[in-house]
Amino acid sequence: MLNIVVQKYGGSSVADVQKLKTVAQRIIRTKNAGHRVVAVVSAQGDTTDELLAKAKEISQSPPKRELDMLLSTGEQISIALLAMAIAEEGEPVISLTGAQGGICTDSLYTKAKILRVDPVRVRKELDEGKIVIVAGFQGINDMGDITTLGRGGSDTTAVALAAALEADVCEIYTDVDGVYTADPRLVPDARKLDEISHGEMLELASLGAVILQPRAVELAAAWGVNIHVRSSFSDATGTLVKGDDQMEKQRVVSGVTRDMNVVKVMLVDVPDRPGVAHEIFSTLAAEGINVDMIVQTTKQGPVTDLLFTISQDDYDLTKKLIDGVRQKLGISNVLYSDRLAKVSIVGAGMMSNPGVAATMFGVLAENGINIEVISTSEIKVSCLIEKDKVETAVQAIHDRFKLGEEVSIA
Amino acid sequence: MLNIVVQKYGGSSVADVQKLKTVAQRIIRTKNAGHRVVAVVSAQGDTTDELLAKAKEISQSPPKRELDMLLSTGEQISIALLAMAIAEEGEPVISLTGAQGGICTDSLYTKAKILRVDPVRVRKELDEGKIVIVAGFQGINDMGDITTLGRGGSDTTAVALAAALEADVCEIYTDVDGVYTADPRLVPDARKLDEISHGEMLELASLGAVILQPRAVELAAAWGVNIHVRSSFSDATGTLVKGDDQMEKQRVVSGVTRDMNVVKVMLVDVPDRPGVAHEIFSTLAAEGINVDMIVQTTKQGPVTDLLFTISQDDYDLTKKLIDGVRQKLGISNVLYSDRLAKVSIVGAGMMSNPGVAATMFGVLAENGINIEVISTSEIKVSCLIEKDKVETAVQAIHDRFKLGEEVSIA
Numbered sequence: 001m002l003n004i005v006v007q008k009y010g011g012s013s014v015a016d017v018q019k020l021k022t023v024a025q026r027i028i029r030t031k032n033a034g035h036r037v038v039a040v041v042s043a044q045g046d047t048t049d050e051l052l053a054k055a056k057e058i059s060q061s062p063p064k065r066e067l068d069m070l071l072s073t074g075e076q077i078s079i080a081l082l083a084m085a086i087a088e089e090g091e092p093v094i095s096l097t098g099a100q101g102g103i104c105t106d107s108l109y110t111k112a113k114i115l116r117v118d119p120v121r122v123r124k125e126l127d128e129g130k131i132v133i134v135a136g137f138q139g140i141n142d143m144g145d146i147t148t149l150g151r152g153g154s155d156t157t158a159v160a161l162a163a164a165l166e167a168d169v170c171e172i173y174t175d176v177d178g179v180y181t182a183d184p185r186l187v188p189d190a191r192k193l194d195e196i197s198h199g200e201m202l203e204l205a206s207l208g209a210v211i212l213q214p215r216a217v218e219l220a221a222a223w224g225v226n227i228h229v230r231s232s233f234s235d236a237t238g239t240l241v242k243g244d245d246q247m248e249k250q251r252v253v254s255g256v257t258r259d260m261n262v263v264k265v266m267l268v269d270v271p272d273r274p275g276v277a278h279e280i281f282s283t284l285a286a287e288g289i290n291v292d293m294i295v296q297t298t299k300q301g302p303v304t305d306l307l308f309t310i311s312q313d314d315y316d317l318t319k320k321l322i323d324g325v326r327q328k329l330g331i332s333n334v335l336y337s338d339r340l341a342k343v344s345i346v347g348a349g350m351m352s353n354p355g356v357a358a359t360m361f362g363v364l365a366e367n368g369i370n371i372e373v374i375s376t377s378e379i380k381v382s383c384l385i386e387k388d389k390v391e392t393a394v395q396a397i398h399d400r401f402k403l404g405e406e407v408s409i410a
Numbered sequence: 411m412l413n414i415v416v417q418k419y420g421g422s423s424v425a426d427v428q429k430l431k432t433v434a435q436r437i438i439r440t441k442n443a444g445h446r447v448v449a450v451v452s453a454q455g456d457t458t459d460e461l462l463a464k465a466k467e468i469s470q471s472p473p474k475r476e477l478d479m480l481l482s483t484g485e486q487i488s489i490a491l492l493a494m495a496i497a498e499e500g501e502p503v504i505s506l507t508g509a510q511g512g513i514c515t516d517s518l519y520t521k522a523k524i525l526r527v528d529p530v531r532v533r534k535e536l537d538e539g540k541i542v543i544v545a546g547f548q549g550i551n552d553m554g555d556i557t558t559l560g561r562g563g564s565d566t567t568a569v570a571l572a573a574a575l576e577a578d579v580c581e582i583y584t585d586v587d588g589v590y591t592a593d594p595r596l597v598p599d600a601r602k603l604d605e606i607s608h609g610e611m612l613e614l615a616s617l618g619a620v621i622l623q624p625r626a627v628e629l630a631a632a633w634g635v636n637i638h639v640r641s642s643f644s645d646a647t648g649t650l651v652k653g654d655d656q657m658e659k660q661r662v663v664s665g666v667t668r669d670m671n672v673v674k675v676m677l678v679d680v681p682d683r684p685g686v687a688h689e690i691f692s693t694l695a696a697e698g699i700n701v702d703m704i705v706q707t708t709k710q711g712p713v714t715d716l717l718f719t720i721s722q723d724d725y726d727l728t729k730k731l732i733d734g735v736r737q738k739l740g741i742s743n744v745l746y747s748d749r750l751a752k753v754s755i756v757g758a759g760m761m762s763n764p765g766v767a768a769t770m771f772g773v774l775a776e777n778g779i780n781i782e783v784i785s786t787s788e789i790k791v792s793c794l795i796e797k798d799k800v801e802t803a804v805q806a807i808h809d810r811f812k813l814g815e816e817v818s819i820a
Binding site: 017069088 | 464469473479494498503510
């Protein structure tokens with residue numbers, strides 16, 4: 001039996017007829033190279049935004065089930081058109097909606113989670129020699145209703161299908177040709193990585209290097225799916241994202257990233273009694289707000305200051321929720337700031353190399369950059385600094401860890 | 411249990427946000443008047459044509475299954491938006507695709523037939539007090555693939571649902587306010603009919619008065635569904651289409667129609683031997699071409715002339731097919747003409763009133779109009795005449811049968 005390759009093409013890769021044809025040819029080439037191919041496709045270009053705008057014309061808060069009914073048409077259009085483009089080349093092909101592709105999810109409309117994949121139909125069509133095109137971003141719940149997986153959900157669809165089909169590799173085609181040691185627009189000598197571990201990629205994805213959806217990387221790590229991040233505009237090898245244990249070499253630091261999409265929230269004079277922090281953060285969590293760094297500073301007396309960061313997208317909702325609990329908890333003042341940004345280093349080798357964090361702080365100090373907040377995990381160090389210092393910081397860190405040079409083995 | 415009303419809204423009735431809101435309000439009014447409401451909706455405005463154009467950019471003959479995958483998104487967008495507009499008014503509502511609505515069809519993609527309706531989900535949602543919005547024009551086959559019912563298929567969806575749900579009435583909302591004795595744009599004193607039989611409506615629908623899809627009327631007749639044809643722009647009563655046996659009065663002639671969309675095909679010197687006609691017409695039938703009038707004239711010798719009419723839309727395909735069999739059958743010449751049109755009278759009372767056809771021929775003769783071909787059924791008489799004489803013919807026939815006056819009872 002030929003091995004299976006799952007490919008995922010984003011909205012910009014299928015935005016018009018010419019691009020659809022290019023994708024069709026690449027899929028056919030992959031098949032002719034001796035693979036069975038399953039392609040996961042997103043909605044064309046700005047389709048999703050256009051559909052959202054239509055909904056907003058009718059209602060500011062449309063029922064989420066109906067929003068998913070609406071949004072899922074975007075991918076359905078893509079898969080039909082791509083199947084037509086492939087059929088036009090004389091290749092047997094079939095398109096499948098998320099439901100037909102067996103993508104079973106929970107009922108959290110607009111941000112559903114994949115519970116299981118039941119790829120009976122996909123396998124049947126592959127066995128008949130067809131190229132199979134599956135709608136990304138969408139699934140079906142137990143009631144037979146259409147759900148969507150949230151922004152970037154097509155990555156998750158691809159990884160889940162790759163796991164269920166035991167595919168050799170899940171290729172994610174994007175408009176960049178791989179994962180870099182830093183953003184090449186910022187750091188001219190940034191280097192493309194040949195490989196990176198799931199764990200490192202997950203940190204990068206969460207830290208603002210939006211090449212892959214974090215949830216997709218999470219699933220890939222859990223199910224041992226190797227992801228090949230590569231360009232839809234070239235045949236060059238991209239970056240392979242694979243299991244930590246499969247990495248040929250461990251780098252101390254794999255990359256440096258920045259995240260400009262940060263809002264600092266400062267709760268001033270929070271009563272220092274048990275349960276207050278829980279009340280605040282569970283309120284935010286219930287609405288799906290991701291709180292990133294959290295710092296609590298002790299003051300004199302029965303109050304503390306509580307500082308945390310959120311993403312800019314969650315600002316309005318966070319403000320509303322905090323306003324709601326502020327009175328009740330007796331918080332005297334709340335300050336918001338979007339003048340800060342986050343710079344981070346990620347590297348699996350960090351764990352066994354003490355002093356990496358210290359080196360980073362040193363670089364920042366040498367460049368006269370003040371650190372407002374620090375947050376660390378086993379494989380990353382993040383610092384909140386002033387936005388206008390970010391470029392200097394990224395370049396200086398990149399230089400100090402010699403990321404532009406060949407790999408430093410731990 | 412409250413009775414059920416099925417309403418069908420065409421593409422022009424839901425073309426923009428304002429129209430969607432108007433439809434939403436009408437549906438809510440119907441519910442508030444004490445009914446359970448199921449609304450069947452077409453794709454917005456020109457959506458279907460736009461989707462078709464997208465497909466044509468990629469392929470001149472895309473796989474029909476993929477075409478249905480593509481086209482069905484049009485109604486899916488409509489139902490989601492309409493459900494949002496109703497929800498915005500605070501009414502409980504749910505949208506269902508054709509598949510979710512239990513519209514089971516055969517696998518003749520792009521012109522599938524409804525085999526059965528399994529309205530379990532529709533009933534469940536109605537029982538929960540919701541307004542149910544169902545996507546017209548689409549269904550699902552036994553393989554779980556999306557099919558479409560062909561142009562005007564939403565009428566068929568509505569009638570099939572009305573039958574399956576044992577609805578009181580199936581209301582079809584259009585941009586005219588009912589069925590007229592003639593096209594009011596042509597005949598100023600044309601009169602709106604209060605009621606018409608299924609049989610008469612079927613003839614009218616087939617003869618070019620495109621208010622309802624013929625297949626929908628056929629199903630309504632078979633399943634005894636009463637259709638109320640009415641305007642989406644007013645609350646006025648329209649025309650009730652009902653069983654022949656339920657008609658309060660039988661008119662000799664109910665209406666006069668014209669069909670400009672006619673091509674005459676003349677096969678010259680067809681060998682006069684058994685099986686030739688069968689070969690010709692089975693070839694056309696296999697491709698779904700509707701042949702209307704057929705006339706065979708005997709000539710001297712071993713050949714005949716064979717004349718038939720088709721609709722203009724089928725011209726290209728017919729020409730290709732006839733070219734294919736011409737040589738083989740030894741037909742010496744084929745002539746096509748689109749200079750003719752069909753004028754017809756329809757009336758259930760005709761059966762018991764001999765001489766109706768003769769009266770029609772007389773009117774045409776008096777006006778110096780030559781009849782090229784005649785075709786009759788129990789309740790209609792059609793004549794092929796020159797296109798530029800059609801307006802005169804329709805007006806003269808309308809006058810002679812006094813269709814503008816109150817009903818003539820048989």
